[in-house]
Amino acid sequence: MVRSTILSGSIWIAASTVALPCAAAAQTLQNFVVIGDGIATSLTGTPGDAARGRALVVERSSTCILCHNGPFPEQRFEGDLAPNLAGTGSRWSAGQLRLRLVDASRLNASTIMPSYYRVDGLDRVGAAWRGKPILSAEQIEDIVAYLVTLRE
Amino acid sequence: MKSIPAIIGAALLVTAGIVAPLLATEIPQGARRSGYSFTAPETQAIQNDDTANPGMLSVLDGASLWKDKAGALSKACADCHHDAGVSMRGVAARYPAFDQALGRPVNLEQRINLCRVRNQQATPLAYESHELLALTAFVAEQSRGVAIETGADPQLEPFITKGRDLFMHRQGQLNLGCTNCHDDNWDKHLAGSAITQGQPTGYPLYRLEWQSLGSLERRLRSCMAGVRAQPYDYGAPELVELELYLMSRARGMPIETPAVRP
Numbered sequence: 001m002v003r004s005t006i007l008s009g010s011i012w013i014a015a016s017t018v019a020l021p022c023a024a025a026a027q028t029l030q031n032f033v034v035i036g037d038g039i040a041t042s043l044t045g046t047p048g049d050a051a052r053g054r055a056l057v058v059e060r061s062s063t064c065i066l067c068h069n070g071p072f073p074e075q076r077f078e079g080d081l082a083p084n085l086a087g088t089g090s091r092w093s094a095g096q097l098r099l100r101l102v103d104a105s106r107l108n109a110s111t112i113m114p115s116y117y118r119v120d121g122l123d124r125v126g127a128a129w130r131g132k133p134i135l136s137a138e139q140i141e142d143i144v145a146y147l148v149t150l151r152e
Numbered sequence: 153m154k155s156i157p158a159i160i161g162a163a164l165l166v167t168a169g170i171v172a173p174l175l176a177t178e179i180p181q182g183a184r185r186s187g188y189s190f191t192a193p194e195t196q197a198i199q200n201d202d203t204a205n206p207g208m209l210s211v212l213d214g215a216s217l218w219k220d221k222a223g224a225l226s227k228a229c230a231d232c233h234h235d236a237g238v239s240m241r242g243v244a245a246r247y248p249a250f251d252q253a254l255g256r257p258v259n260l261e262q263r264i265n266l267c268r269v270r271n272q273q274a275t276p277l278a279y280e281s282h283e284l285l286a287l288t289a290f291v292a293e294q295s296r297g298v299a300i301e302t303g304a305d306p307q308l309e310p311f312i313t314k315g316r317d318l319f320m321h322r323q324g325q326l327n328l329g330c331t332n333c334h335d336d337n338w339d340k341h342l343a344g345s346a347i348t349q350g351q352p353t354g355y356p357l358y359r360l361e362w363q364s365l366g367s368l369e370r371r372l373r374s375c376m377a378g379v380r381a382q383p384y385d386y387g388a389p390e391l392v393e394l395e396l397y398l399m400s401r402a403r404g405m406p407i408e409t410p411a412v413r414p
Contacts, residue, residue, distance in 0.1 A: 063326065066343045077344030081337050105327075112337075114326045122327055124381045129325040 029117060030137045037107060038095030043117070043137035053146025056139055057085070063114065063134065064143075071150065082113065087152035097144045101135070116140060177335045179349055184405060186353050187413055190346040195360070199412040207289060207358040207410025210282070210365045214290025217283060223274025229287075232271060236294050244292035245300045245407050248396045250307045257311050257396050260288050261367060262387060279386035285365045289356045292409035300353070300407060303400030315397025318390055324381030330394075345414070350375075352398040354411020361414060368395055 030043045042048070057064045058072050069078035070085030088097070099106065104113040116135040125131075135143070188196060202208050218229045218236055233239040248257040251266065258266065264287050265276035277284035303312055319330040333342065334350035341347060355368040362370075369391050373383035384390045 060343075079343050080341050081347075112328060112332045114328070122323075122325060123321070124323045124376075125325045126377065126380050126382045129380045132325075134325055 029119065029133060032098075032102065034099060034106065035095075037099060038093060039098040039102060040095045042141055043098070043102075044141050046141070048138070048141030048143070048145035050142070050145040050149050053142035053144070056135075056143055057146060062139070062143075067113070085147065086150060088150045089148040090151045092147075094144050094148050097147050098140065101140050101143060177331065179335060179338070179401075181404070184351065184402065185349055186351050186405065186408060186411075187348040188354070188408060188411060190348045191412075191414055195412055195414055199408070205358065205410060205412055207356070207365055207412065210286040210289045210356070210358075211293045211410060213282070214286035214288070214293075217287050218290060223268060223272035225271070225273045227272050229267070232267075236291065240291050240294040242295055242298050244295040244409065245298040246302055246304075248302065248308075248392055248399065250305050256389065257308055257392055259369075259392050259395050260291060261369075262392070264288060264291070280367060280370060285356050285367065288367070289365060289410050292356065292407060295407040296409060297406050299404050300399055300402050302396065303403060308396060308400075311393050312397050312400050314390075315393035315395070318394050319397055324376065324379035326379040328379045330375065350398065351402050351405060352395065353402055353405050354408045354413070356409065357411040357413055359413050365410065368398070 032039045032043055033041070056062045057070070058075055060066075064085075065072065065075060065078045067079040067081040068083065068085050069080060070088075072078065092100070100113075102117040103115040104111045105115055114134060117133045117137070117140055119131055119133055188199060191199075198204050198206075215236075221228045221231075230236070244260055247263065248259040249263070250256070251258045251263075261279065261284055264284065268274040268276055277287070302308075319334075322329045322332070330350060333347050338347050338349045352368050355371070356365045358365050369386055372391055372394055373386075376383040
């Protein structure tokens with residue numbers, strides 16, 4: 001039997017069945033204030049960890065590289081539905097990136113980028129995911145800390 | 153990039169009176185492509201060669217089930233329908249179809265089970281069971297190469313509209329609609345895999361990832377799970393309506409059951 005060289009479906013399914021690192025489970029959302037096109041202050045009150053942020057961005061369960069590609073030479077499968085993440089830190093401030101992750105639809109109502117820190121306004125969310133944001137406040141801060149280091 | 157031909161395609165569809173209103177993002181008639189054309193040459197080679205295509209094993213099983221007597225009436229499909237090569241040619245190209253008794257569309261699997269219950273007095277076969285997939289694949293294979301014409305029956309119109317609405321509707325924790333991938337991004341990649349147009353031309357089909365034959369509903373449910381939505385149950389009206397919309401969206405494209413996909 002010829003084996004599939006592209007693990008297409010498995011990746012797609014894996015993204016849906018792998019449990020999130022559990023910080024996102026059953027928590028309430030932190031309050032945040034949107035000013036202009038950003039959220040100026042950390043959701044957790046402390047800075048994130050860029051190394052953990054990189055690990056998260058390339059992890060299937062965070063879903064980023066389903067759509068994005070970037071400076072991740074070790075990754076075999078990256079998407080091309082969205083801009084390359086290289087140079088992100090030269091284009092956007094931490095505050096702008098934070099809002100982009102929290103709720104990109106506030107910046108572009110028709111975007112396909114999911115809102116990572118939102119639980120309302122969603123339909124038929126699967127039981128395993130219901131009432132939880134895709135990422136926790138800590139995870140978002142880690143990813144923001146990483147993205148600002150991506151300079152060209 | 154797609155907008156000008158899309159508007160022309162939309163205009164053609166509107167003139168044909170199929171569905172309205174249409175978004176500019178819908179795939180123009182001339183640009184429609186089977187999932188086959190997105191797969192690697194080695195996958196296409198398996199589909200092209202009946203002796204290598206694992207889906208053909210199920211078709212053969214279906215051919216023998218076709219002749220098996222079943223149920224309280226001890227009747228086989230063949231006792232009523234005789235030679236499937238004649239009686240079943242073109243049938244799959246018209247499904248889902250309107251069932252007068254139920255007053256709503258049924259897909260091919262449901263039609264086979266309705267025949268079991270009504271005409272054989274047998275128990276319905278379970279969704280995704282080997283027997284139901286084999287019989288469905290056998291019936292659909294009789295339509296290989298036949299152009300899809302699902303949706304010609306005007307009674308189906310409100311159900312096509314519902315299916316289309318669901319296709320356009322965002323769902324799940326990732327908040328994506330089918331249209332976001334299969335109308336707007338079918339020339340791109342989700343992680344490593346090509347995003348196809350989501351054409352329903354090859355079902356039931358053999359997926360190398362599944363290592364088995366699977367129905368269109370199984371595929372739709374995995375796309376729903378992919379966006380972290382609660383998939384509808386097998387046989388749910390919503391899935392049949394989605395199937396109906398997909399088939400009417402694919403009108404004119406040839407049936408290729410049993411197809412092979414990665």
